[in-house]
Amino acid sequence: MKQKTFLTTLALFLFFFNLGIFIVSVVMFRDMVNRAEDRSLGEHYFIASALIKDFQAVESRGTDIDGFLSSLLQPYSYLSRDNKAGLAFYKNNQLVYSNKNATVLQSNSLKPPGNGNRLVTIRKVDDRTYAIVSGKLPAPYDSYTLVYLYDITEAINSWSHLKNILFFAGLVLSVVLTFGLLLVLNRIFKPLKQITRISKDIANGAYGTRLPVSGHDELTEMSQSFNHMAEEIQRQMTELKDAADKKQQFVDNFAHELRTPLTAIYGYAEYLQKAVLSEDDKLSALNYIMSESRRLQTVAFQLLELANLQNNQITCEELKVSNLFETVRQTLYGKHAGKDVQIEFSSEIETIRGDYCLMESMLINLIDNAIKACGDGGHIIVSASKEAGKKTISVQDNGKGMTPEVLSQITEPFYRGEKSRNHGDGGAGLGLALCKQIASIHNAELCFSSRPGEGTTAKITFTTP
Numbered sequence: 001m002k003q004k005t006f007l008t009t010l011a012l013f014l015f016f017f018n019l020g021i022f023i024v025s026v027v028m029f030r031d032m033v034n035r036a037e038d039r040s041l042g043e044h045y046f047i048a049s050a051l052i053k054d055f056q057a058v059e060s061r062g063t064d065i066d067g068f069l070s071s072l073l074q075p076y077s078y079l080s081r082d083n084k085a086g087l088a089f090y091k092n093n094q095l096v097y098s099n100k101n102a103t104v105l106q107s108n109s110l111k112p113p114g115n116g117n118r119l120v121t122i123r124k125v126d127d128r129t130y131a132i133v134s135g136k137l138p139a140p141y142d143s144y145t146l147v148y149l150y151d152i153t154e155a156i157n158s159w160s161h162l163k164n165i166l167f168f169a170g171l172v173l174s175v176v177l178t179f180g181l182l183l184v185l186n187r188i189f190k191p192l193k194q195i196t197r198i199s200k201d202i203a204n205g206a207y208g209t210r211l212p213v214s215g216h217d218e219l220t221e222m223s224q225s226f227n228h229m230a231e232e233i234q235r236q237m238t239e240l241k242d243a244a245d246k247k248q249q250f251v252d253n254f255a256h257e258l259r260t261p262l263t264a265i266y267g268y269a270e271y272l273q274k275a276v277l278s279e280d281d282k283l284s285a286l287n288y289i290m291s292e293s294r295r296l297q298t299v300a301f302q303l304l305e306l307a308n309l310q311n312n313q314i315t316c317e318e319l320k321v322s323n324l325f326e327t328v329r330q331t332l333y334g335k336h337a338g339k340d341v342q343i344e345f346s347s348e349i350e351t352i353r354g355d356y357c358l359m360e361s362m363l364i365n366l367i368d369n370a371i372k373a374c375g376d377g378g379h380i381i382v383s384a385s386k387e388a389g390k391k392t393i394s395v396q397d398n399g400k401g402m403t404p405e406v407l408s409q410i411t412e413p414f415y416r417g418e419k420s421r422n423h424g425d426g427g428a429g430l431g432l433a434l435c436k437q438i439a440s441i442h443n444a445e446l447c448f449s450s451r452p453g454e455g456t457t458a459k460i461t462f463t464t465p
Contacts, residue, residue, distance in 0.1 A: 025163045036131040036152045044133040044148040088147040128153045207234035261292035314355045321347045321384045340376040347384040362438045365431040366395040373399030391462045398455040411436040
């Protein structure tokens with residue numbers, strides 16, 4: 001690309017540059033010739049006019065003109081004192097007078113025009129160039145022809161020398177401008193080379209590579225745009241990598257969740273099939289199999305709910321907070337009957353916008369996690385209020401709390417803060433992931449704050465009225 005641009009630009013420049021020098025040279029030559037022709041015509045006219053007066057004066061004395069031609073033309077020999085001009089005089093096409101320069105005409109057999117009109121010609125004779133003006137005198141002297149010669153060889157040589165200087169200067173300037181053009185093109189194409197190199201680096205995984213930015217021209221803007229594009233590519237690749245890591249973690253956790261109950265179910269089923277057991281042992285094994293089967297069913301239902309939340313739109317409506325809290329209270333009463341945990345509900349706002357069933361599911365999940373975090377004598381406060389002009393619902397407990405490391409991962413599917421991954425509570429590690437998804441489709445933000453030994457607060461902040 002650079003080579004083609006260089007050669008094309010250089011060829012166009014040299015063509016038009018030398019064409020300009022040629023045109024200037026031609027114009028100068030034409031101007032020099034025109035000035036020589038004008039001078040020759042002027043001198044011819046002056047001499048012809050003077051000769052007519054002399055002829056009239058001679059005739060007035062009754063003297064024959066032919067006998068006095070040499071003496072009449074001799075005074076005009078001053079024109080050839082610098083060897084540049086000369087005269088020739090013809091009568092009926094016969095040369096009757098000439099000075100030394102007129103021999104040029106004779107030696108080259110040049111004859112004056114037959115019609116006697118004034119004619120200007122440029123001729124080269126014996127390495128000399130002349131402007132020749134020939135013409136008949138007006139009647140009654142039209143049998144005479146005056147030829148005036150003006151040597152323009154020096155002017156031609158001067159023009160030729162100047163033309164050579166111009167072309168030489170043009171050659172030198174062309175060489176200088178050729179190197180200048182090469183430098184300019186290298187400067188222009190340098191960012192393109194850098195873009196090519198950095199693009200390859202980015203394609204090979206070096207997403208942090210950037211173009212150097214300096215100046216305030218179009219190349220700088222191009223570099224800035226390329227860097228912005230590279231930043232977006234790096235950000236998107238980071239997001240894709242994070243998403244891929246999360247998907248892999250999800251698959252690993254999901255496989256772990258399935259392996260434990262399936263192993264137990266298979267083991268107890270094989271035990272029932274091959275061992276001789278009492279009725280109590282059989283009943284115990286069946287109860288364990290049913291418990292693990294319910295666990296698998298819970299995982300399947302929650303995964304299906306997560307998929308539906310990601311793919312479906314919800315219809316929001318005005319919900320009375322008091323009715324929502326009462327429904328949640330009644331659901332939890334039967335689910336956690338017998339646990340020594342106090343749950344307190346309070347509301348400072350009347351309504352929120354959302355899907356009733358999903359909001360109920362989210363609150364039940366959050367309160368259920370708070371109950372599991374509390375021991376006997378636990379206290380949970382569920383409140384609805386306005387903070388900074390936005391409606392919020394918070395679930396606060398006085399349970400064991402969480403470390404910052406656990407807090408940053410609790411909404412990940414299948415994540416449990418306990419390293420033992422105890423399944424005794426029947427949870428699958430999907431509850432808070434569901435809560436996060438429900439909050440997201442309600443244009444709300446779910447955040448947690450906690451300290452070990454001081455409890456946890458889950459807060460839902462609605463960004464829409």
